[in-house]
Amino acid sequence: MTGGPSTPAPGVPAGTTPHLGGTHHPAALCSPKESWRGAGGARGGQRDAVRPLTCTETRRGDQQVVHSLGDGAVHVSAARHDATFGFSAVFDAGASQEAVFEGSGMRQLVELAIDGFSCTVFAFGQTGSGKTYTLMGPLAQSETQPASPALLGLMQRSFTCLLEQSRSRGSDLALSASYLEIYNEQVRDLLSPGPPCALPLRWSKTRGFYVENQLSVEFESLEAIVSLLLQGSQRRRTSAHALNRHSSRSHALLTVHVRSRAASACPSKQGTLCFVDLAGSERVKETGSSGELSVEANSINRSLLALGHCISLLAKPRGKRTHIPYRDSKLTRLLARSLGGSGITLMVACISPSSRCLSETLSTLHYASRARKVTTRPLANRVSREKLLQTLEREIHALQLENLSLRQQLCLPRVPVRSTEVTGNPPKAWAGSGDRYGPAGQLPPEGTPAWPSLYGLLRDFVVENEQMRQPRLCPHHSGAVPAGPSHRATRSSCDSQPLLRSAHTLHVPHRHSVRHRRPDTTPSSVPRLPVLPVPAVPQPVPPEGNAGLLPPGQEDTALPGSHHLHGHPQLHQRKRSRGRSRSLSQQHVLHRELPGPEHVPSSEGRVIPSAPPWPGLPEPRAAGTVPLLQWEEALDWLAEQI
Numbered sequence: 001m002t003g004g005p006s007t008p009a010p011g012v013p014a015g016t017t018p019h020l021g022g023t024h025h026p027a028a029l030c031s032p033k034e035s036w037r038g039a040g041g042a043r044g045g046q047r048d049a050v051r052p053l054t055c056t057e058t059r060r061g062d063q064q065v066v067h068s069l070g071d072g073a074v075h076v077s078a079a080r081h082d083a084t085f086g087f088s089a090v091f092d093a094g095a096s097q098e099a100v101f102e103g104s105g106m107r108q109l110v111e112l113a114i115d116g117f118s119c120t121v122f123a124f125g126q127t128g129s130g131k132t133y134t135l136m137g138p139l140a141q142s143e144t145q146p147a148s149p150a151l152l153g154l155m156q157r158s159f160t161c162l163l164e165q166s167r168s169r170g171s172d173l174a175l176s177a178s179y180l181e182i183y184n185e186q187v188r189d190l191l192s193p194g195p196p197c198a199l200p201l202r203w204s205k206t207r208g209f210y211v212e213n214q215l216s217v218e219f220e221s222l223e224a225i226v227s228l229l230l231q232g233s234q235r236r237r238t239s240a241h242a243l244n245r246h247s248s249r250s251h252a253l254l255t256v257h258v259r260s261r262a263a264s265a266c267p268s269k270q271g272t273l274c275f276v277d278l279a280g281s282e283r284v285k286e287t288g289s290s291g292e293l294s295v296e297a298n299s300i301n302r303s304l305l306a307l308g309h310c311i312s313l314l315a316k317p318r319g320k321r322t323h324i325p326y327r328d329s330k331l332t333r334l335l336a337r338s339l340g341g342s343g344i345t346l347m348v349a350c351i352s353p354s355s356r357c358l359s360e361t362l363s364t365l366h367y368a369s370r371a372r373k374v375t376t377r378p379l380a381n382r383v384s385r386e387k388l389l390q391t392l393e394r395e396i397h398a399l400q401l402e403n404l405s406l407r408q409q410l411c412l413p414r415v416p417v418r419s420t421e422v423t424g425n426p427p428k429a430w431a432g433s434g435d436r437y438g439p440a441g442q443l444p445p446e447g448t449p450a451w452p453s454l455y456g457l458l459r460d461f462v463v464e465n466e467q468m469r470q471p472r473l474c475p476h477h478s479g480a481v482p483a484g485p486s487h488r489a490t491r492s493s494c495d496s497q498p499l500l501r502s503a504h505t506l507h508v509p510h511r512h513s514v515r516h517r518r519p520d521t522t523p524s525s526v527p528r529l530p531v532l533p534v535p536a537v538p539q540p541v542p543p544e545g546n547a548g549l550l551p552p553g554q555e556d557t558a559l560p561g562s563h564h565l566h567g568h569p570q571l572h573q574r575k576r577s578r579g580r581s582r583s584l585s586q587q588h589v590l591h592r593e594l595p596g597p598e599h600v601p602s603s604e605g606r607v608i609p610s611a612p613p614w615p616g617l618p619e620p621r622a623a624g625t626v627p628l629l630q631w632e633e634a635l636d637w638l639a640e641q642i
């Protein structure tokens with residue numbers, strides 16, 4: 001269904017379809033079957049698809065109350081209900097998966113992702129309305145029985161398109177994918193082997209909300225990404241209820257990271273293409289859910305409500321917008337950028353044509369209409385060569401340290417490492433490259449094909465470290481992702497940071513009762529660096545009456561812990577708020593000289609408090625407060641010790 005005129009958003013390259021520019025295209029796809037199949041887009045380009053009545057619905061004698069009028073219009077006609085909705089496109093029951101892909105603007109979305117934009121497509125609608133079908137088609141049950149190519153969904157078609165584009169550009173795109181689900185408000189990695197465990201959701205100034213320790217797997221072929229999709233989808237929680245035999249019980253987000261790796265590509269583009277298969281809204285009475293199913297249904301409905309609330313607020317004119325409560329659910333946190341930030345979003349509204357689903361259908365269509373009013377300000381992510389190089393260096397440096405530590409713990413021979421690799425400031429460019437990857441200690445000259453080598457080095461470390469962790473990994477890591485040319489896994493860029501953080505984290509009992517607040521994101525059995533001698537450090541005294549409790553909102557931070565500087569009268573304590581939950585503080589002490597003013601870290605990239613500090617209570621102080629040590633510096637010092 002096509003709605004009102006779309007506004008091309010700033011930042012969208014000329015020549016792209018205007019309806020994708022800066023707006024959401026909620027689409028209701030209605031196709032002939034048990035539910036309507038919907039594919040929608042950013043504002044000004046919504047898709048609506050109608051699925052056919054199912055056999056059950058036909059047997060029951062359900063009436064078809066939704067009709068596509070063409071030109072993006074959908075008409076709902078039933079007793080006391082007569083309404084027409086407009087979207088960017090409407091796909092009725094007879095529409096093929098191919099038609100949905102071509103008509104929904106998905107191809108343009110793929111191109112925008114290659115150009116460095118953060119693109120999202122999400123399917124929503126009531127349970128059993130065809131969301132999963134629209135995005136993935138009927139999934140093959142095994143690798144030997146693939147689904148019919150004609151039934152492949154938006155995802156597989158987008159992957160094909162992406163890989164074609166990559167090939168036509170001389171394969172200069174580095175592609176990787178991550179896949180997670182939000183189940184009962186827990187974020188779980190669908191690609192990590194072993195039983196799913198909850199991953200922490202963090203926020204940083206530069207990255208916004210992100211999932212820590214999420215696995216990202218490189219791929220180069222359609223088979224590889226389709227197999228990841230299959231693997232993850234099989235791990236996703238599904239159950240049967242009265243309206244759907246394979247009902248998704250979680251929201252699933254598959255993100256493809258697209259990065260240009262050509263040496264000439266300066267600045268480098270880093271786009272994402274995220275597919276969100278929302279769990280369907282459901283009425284417990286109608287689905288007949290009880291026990292675990294009803295707990296899941298409540299969680300699903302609550303998060304969808306939070307999403308709806310955010311969309312309603314975002315739909316208001318910019319000047320009249322109030323606070324958008326993204327933090328109300330994990331789903332809205334993860335979709336924050338797509339909804340109201342700098343991303344480009346295509347919404348697909350899936351609806352059932354059946355008279356029995358009338359009220360849900362109307363609510364989905366209203367939801368989609370509201371979403372059409374939301375505008376975003378798309379911005380391409382272009383990373384300068386220097387910045388990219390710095391990031392890679394930092395990552396390699398961290399992995400090197402981890403490598404050393406693991407070797408030490410496993411009593412493996414220490415691989416000769418140049419002194420420049422683990423000393424001093426974060427290495428200047430090539431520090432870790434050694435002879436294998438190019439001249440050490442030098443920045444590759446402009447235009448040289450340095451990136452593949454740096455990425456190669458990074459990957460080698462990841463693979464090697466992963467292998468060394470194998471024997472000691474906790475059960476959920478024990479089946480580590482196979483390392484090989486077509487299936488290389490790497491943790492998100494912040495992955496090595498918690499590992500290393502834990503290495504220089506020294507747990508010192510607080511003089512008052514102390515409970516460790518921050519979950520240690522390092523797998524419990526990962527070898528740790530030797531514990532360093534801890535100097536006696538004066539501890540800050542909490543305000544009276546708090547007996548060791550910090551006020552809510554003044555807990556220990558996620559990054560990189562509180563470092564108390566020995567040999568200096570000043571103490572610094574960094575705080576993080578976790579809503580209003582009360583918790584105890586954790587103290588980390590690091591013996592280190594106070595860095596000079598030039599070492600004062602920037603706040604960029606650091607996890608910062610998720611809420612303002614708790615009002616009223618003063619921060620405990622000793623003689624004053626000094627800026628926090630940057631973790632790299634701490635690592636440098638640690639490296640020197642090693």
Ligand SMILES: Nc1ncnc2c1ncn2[C@@H]1O[C@H](COP(=O)(O)OP(=O)(O)OP(=O)(O)O)[C@@H](O)[C@H]1O
Nearest residue numbers: 031037051127128129130131132133244247248280
């Ligand atoms: N366009 C369509 N053509 C044929 N069959 C369809 C279509 N849309 C959905 N179906 C069928 O309807 C059933 C429900 O679809 P699906 O599982 O995709 O719904 P859903 O919206 O993802 O549900 P839930 O929210 O419960 O996960 C499936 O058996 C699917 O094969």
